[in-house]
Amino acid sequence: DTAVSQTPKYLVTQMGNDKSIKCEQNLGHDTMYWYKQDSKKFLKIMFSYNNKELIINETVPNRFSPKSPDKAHLNLHINSLELGDSAVYFCASSHVAGAQETQYFGPGTRLLVL
Amino acid sequence: AQSVTQLDSHVSVSEGTPVLLRCNYSSSYSPSLFWYVQHPNKGLQLLLKYTSAATLVKGINGFEAEFKKSETSFHLTKPSAHMSDAAEYFCVASHTGGFKTIFGAGTRLFVKA
Numbered sequence: 001d002t003a004v005s006q007t008p009k010y011l012v013t014q015m016g017n018d019k020s021i022k023c024e025q026n027l028g029h030d031t032m033y034w035y036k037q038d039s040k041k042f043l044k045i046m047f048s049y050n051n052k053e054l055i056i057n058e059t060v061p062n063r064f065s066p067k068s069p070d071k072a073h074l075n076l077h078i079n080s081l082e083l084g085d086s087a088v089y090f091c092a093s094s095h096v097a098g099a100q101e102t103q104y105f106g107p108g109t110r111l112l113v114l
Numbered sequence: 115a116q117s118v119t120q121l122d123s124h125v126s127v128s129e130g131t132p133v134l135l136r137c138n139y140s141s142s143y144s145p146s147l148f149w150y151v152q153h154p155n156k157g158l159q160l161l162l163k164y165t166s167a168a169t170l171v172k173g174i175n176g177f178e179a180e181f182k183k184s185e186t187s188f189h190l191t192k193p194s195a196h197m198s199d200a201a202e203y204f205c206v207a208s209h210t211g212g213f214k215t216i217f218g219a220g221t222r223l224f225v226k227a
Contacts, residue, residue, distance in 0.1 A: 004157075041152075041202055043217040090157060100146040100165060101208055103215065107157035 003027050004106035006091050012112045013081055021076045021109045023091030030095070032074040033103065034066060037088040049074050086113045116141045118207045120218035128226045133177075133192040135221045137205030140186060145207040147188045149179055152202040152220075161203075164188060175199070200225045 004025045013019055025032060031050040037043050047066045048055040054066060063079045078085060091106040121136040139145060147164040162173025169181045175198075179190045188205060205218040 041220045043204070045215060100163070101215075102146075102148070102160065102163060103208075104160065105150070105158040110155075 004091055004093055004104050006089075006106040006109050008109060009107065010110045010112075012114065014114055015081055015083060017081050018077070018079045019081060019111075020078070021089055021091075021111075023074050023076070023106055025072055025091075025093035025104075025106075027093055027095070027104060029093035029104075030071065031093065031101075032068070033092040033094070034074065034076050035090040035092065035105075037090060037108070039087070043090070047074075047076075081113045083113050086111055116145065116207060116216050118205050118216045118218040120203075120205050120221045122221050123219065124222045124224065126224040126226065127195045129197055130194050133190070133195045133199065133223065135190040135203050135205075135223065137188045137190065137218055138186055139188060139205070139207045141207060147179075147181060148206040148208065149173065149177070149188075149190050150204045150206060152204065154201070158204065161190070195223075195225045197225050197227065199223060 007022045033048050034046040035043050036046055046057055046060045049066060049068050065077045067075045067077060088108045088110050090108050092103045094101050094103040117140045119138045125135060127133055149161040150158040151161050152158050161177050162171045162179055164171050164181045172178045177190055177192045179188050181188050200223055202220045202222050204220050208215040
């Protein structure tokens with residue numbers, strides 16, 4: 001009955017490889033996000049996806065591409081992995097009540113690029 | 115411009131003593147405010163959120179936060195710390211729409227036995 005789930009939980013890979021992280025939410029939310037948390041715990045939003053509208057944080061390299069097969073899923077594909085991509089990636093989904101949006105996070109995927 | 119400042123990167127308390135984690139925000143208009151907790155190697159869990167209904171907000175695990183507009187603060191408190199409270203805490207300000215969500219840098223809470 002997990003609300004926001006991510007797979008895999010851990011991912012260790014070599015530089016130059018291509019990898020995907022999957023995210024699913026069963027909350028019925030319309031909006032999903034991907035965040036990157038660096039080693040200093042700083043969280044940076046990467047993408048926002050709402051009703052098939054993708055909003056990209058322009059600071060994110062185009063090696064990162066989100067893919068949403070349906071409203072409940074937002075996967076993250078990364079091409080040509082680099083050392084600096086090592087981080088924890090969090091998926092989140094949100095709902096809006098009145099003027100307030102509340103985000104719910106997945107458990108994170110710990111990516112290590114060697 | 116919107117910003118969130120968590121005034122302490124680390125806070126250390128003894129078990130059974132009060133906890134205070136400080137957060138100040140800066141925004142052109144009243145944001146929604148949240149506190150999230152992240153336990154080691156875990157995801158972020160929503161502790162509490164501020165709605166305009168009440169300035170004192172109660173959350174899970176005995177935490178509460180008070181919104182003070184005059185001070186632009188949203189400090190998180192707990193009367194008595196427990197060992198299981200040791201974690202990273204994030205103050206978050208948000209307006210509708212993800213790119214208007216701003217995370218503070220986090221405060222690491224240590225609880226000593």
